[in-house]
Amino acid sequence: MSAPLLSTHGLVARYGDFQALYGVDIEVAAGEIVALIGANGAGKSTLLKSVMGLLPVAPDMVRLDGRPVGGSQPYRMVSAGVAIVPEGRRLFAGMSVEDNLRVAVDHAARAEGGGWTLDKVFGLFPMLREKRSTPVQSLSGGQQQMVAIGRALLNQPRLLLCDEISLGLAPKVVREIYQSIPSISQAGTAIILVEQDVGLAQSASDRLYCMLEGRVTLTGRSSETSRDAIGAAYFGASHAVA
Numbered sequence: 185m186s187a188p189l190l191s192t193h194g195l196v197a198r199y200g201d202f203q204a205l206y207g208v209d210i211e212v213a214a215g216e217i218v219a220l221i222g223a224n225g226a227g228k229s230t231l232l233k234s235v236m237g238l239l240p241v242a243p244d245m246v247r248l249d250g251r252p253v254g255g256s257q258p259y260r261m262v263s264a265g266v267a268i269v270p271e272g273r274r275l276f277a278g279m280s281v282e283d284n285l286r287v288a289v290d291h292a293a294r295a296e297g298g299g300w301t302l303d304k305v306f307g308l309f310p311m312l313r314e315k316r317s318t319p320v321q322s323l324s325g326g327q328q329q330m331v332a333i334g335r336a337l338l339n340q341p342r343l344l345l346c347d348e349i350s351l352g353l354a355p356k357v358v359r360e361i362y363q364s365i366p367s368i369s370q371a372g373t374a375i376i377l378v379e380q381d382v383g384l385a386q387s388a389s390d391r392l393y394c395m396l397e398g399r400v401t402l403t404g405r406s407s408e409t410s411r412d413a414i415g416a417a418y419f420g421a422s423h424a425v426a
């Protein structure tokens with residue numbers, strides 16, 4: 185059997201003396217959509233940062249195609265086919281939509297992972313074509329999120345890490361953004377979705393992991409996982425609603 189695209193093995197992460205992850209094991213197959221849910225502070229963003237090389241972790245704790253990559257520099261992870269849509273988007277203010285996207289095109293290290301081009305990104309989010317010359321700070325929050333996703337895709341990722349892409353956006357805009365998720369995975373890019381909205385996460389994903397206090401408390405196929413099981417895993421068994 186071939187190795188999964190991404191796997192973590194007893195992943196432990198710390199901020200100084202504070203331990204945020206306690207032995208996390210997850211797997212993502214090529215093209216799969218995996219949701220990561222859990223309350224504030226559960227460790228979801230820390231898990232993404234650990235995978236992306238933004239926190240120091242041991243090499244064996246993160247594997248890509250079965251090969252140890254934990255603790256690699258973020259730019260090496262991008263070259264290996266991993267990209268992140270960070271919480272808060274982090275666009276280049278003062279630059280147009282197109283220039284924000286072109287930064288990624290100019291730095292893309294490989295042509296795998298969906299063969300994303302500016303045209304394909306504009307096909308995914310037609311609004312961005314209309315606004316291509318507009319400075320990003322003049323866009324709505326939802327449009328900025330589309331630029332952030334497009335920029336990440338132009339790095340040609342085989343794995344896209346999305347950190348709370350619906351945060352602070354109106355429901356209509358969230359729907360619009362989530363409609364793009366199946367097309368992204370069909371183009372060959374696997375996705376990890378960190379999402380606060382459990383219903384949305386469940387409906388958008390193939391599989392899910394629930395985290396609580398730095399540990400995975402539940403995993404399963406999204407369509408087969410009950411609300412009760414998620415409630416217990418999300419809040420801890422002692423807080424589960426009967």
Ligand SMILES: Nc1ncnc2c1ncn2[C@@H]1O[C@H](COP(=O)(O)OP(=O)(O)OP(=O)(O)O)[C@@H](O)[C@H]1O
Pocket residue numbers: 199202204222223224225226227228229230231
């Ligand atoms: N830079 C940091 N320094 C110290 N502690 C941190 C730092 N970032 C996160 N933490 C702590 O690590 C734990 C996990 O945080 P993390 O951001 O991964 O949670 P999360 O599940 O993504 O939640 P949220 O939805 O609030 O982002 C929390 O207790 C948080 O306070």
